[in-house]
Amino acid sequence: MSLVLGVRARALSAVLLLAVLAADVMAATSEVRSVRLWRAPDNTRLVFDLSGPVQHSVFTLAAPDRIVIDIAGAQLATKLEQLSLSNTPITSIRSAQRSPTDLRLVIDLSASVSPKSFSLAPNQQYGNRLVIDLYDQGDAAPATPTAPSDKPGDKPGTPVAPPTTAVVVATRSAPTPMPTEPPPASLPPMPSGKRAIVIAIDAGHGGEDPGALGPQGAREKNVTLSIAKELQRQINAERGYRAELVRTGDYFIPLRRRTEIARKQGADLFVSIHADAAQNTSAFGASVFALSDRGATSETARWLADSENQSDLIGGAGNVSLDDKDKMLAGVLLDLSMTSSLSSSLNVGQKVLQNVGRVTPLHKRRVEQAGFMVLKSPDIPSILVETGFISNQTEAKKLSTSSHQQALARSIQTGVRQFFQQNPPPGTYVAWLRDSGKIAPGPREHRVASGESLALIAQRYQVGLAALRSANNLKGDTIKIGQNLSIPATALAAQP
Ligand SMILES: [Zn+2]
Structure with a gap:
């Protein structure tokens, strides 16, 4: 009996040993568990969800246009058919397992793109990810890196024979243009030479960044986009104002890029819309943020240090022209400009807060100041509105209803209008109205x-x-x- 048991035990440990060895081999290989795709106005983002970290390289091939992604230590463990490729330059994605641990993905394109790629470490929502951004040609990739771990992914176009074992896993029909927003409500033309005040509305998060998550699956990125679109509709219905959305759909925009977009839109005000989350699920109420003095000061230093941003300023992208000033003076000027837009931010923030307080409870009764990166635009007054706590069941429900979204948008619009009627930028229709007593x-x-x-x-x-x-x-x-x-x-x- 004991002998038999001993033999069995040895056999069992042999099996266990094999299993451990197999597990070791498996551990060296990460699985590509899913692929997500997001289309932005100027780029297409592919996110590969991985079971562990991988090494990768990306290179482009022309005639026909292709992107090749080699992922070392990876196996494809998902089907890609569900990927919707409409409105993207991607015509198909093929995969080939070149060895048990080397995965090659080939993206066939209808137009050439500039790829950027980087890995992301696990966070609360996702595990290891590999991100491939394909920038449309003609729309230059942003000068600022999209992630700290960003690394150049391009390699010189080494000729590569298309993998023979490749299978077409996703295809799409002919390209169609991106859907555009419906034109704003038509208003009578403004007196000649009078421009509209431009409000850039930034819906927080987007794409693979869902933002805060609510108890019933409410996602901050969706709530913020709904409120942003409603706010745009309301602002555009008012003569003398034009609202532009920084984010128009469900895709990710890096924080820095958001203020760049607002600047390109010629924004007089930047309003970022968010919904809060807290560990304490009973926390509730809206709040309004402006940039803190400390944030502003360190940001001044950052702007001066960042030659690209500086050249952007010097190039006249902002209101501050520094090209004929020395560095010291430039610093002082930038600081002054920052302080002025900060006091404007606090002013408009207070008015928005007052009005938001009419339609929803407030979390804080004063405009809070914090070093939000998204607010760090030295030449555009900027506020961030936390519309409520999506982590609070009651507020999450409210935030998802269109009636509450409308009420919130109306209150923000009222605060913005009050601010600009008192402080209309020169040359605008509203300034003309005020100056002519209208x-x-x-x-x-x-x-x-x-x-x-x-x-x-x-x-x-x-x-x-x-x-x-x-x-x-x-x-x-x-x-x-x-x-x-x-x-x-x-x-x-x-x-x-
Ligand atoms: Zn947020």
């Missing part, structure tokens, strides 16, 4: 007194009843004594 003067707030009706208040401030309702998110005409109403400062002359 903006309804007086307080922009009214506390309802006994005996007042909504119609009476509308008449007194010479604003439309509908505009008054809309500015206060009122469904009907019922108002309460002591209620604070925000008065939309309608341009009198602009009324049809």
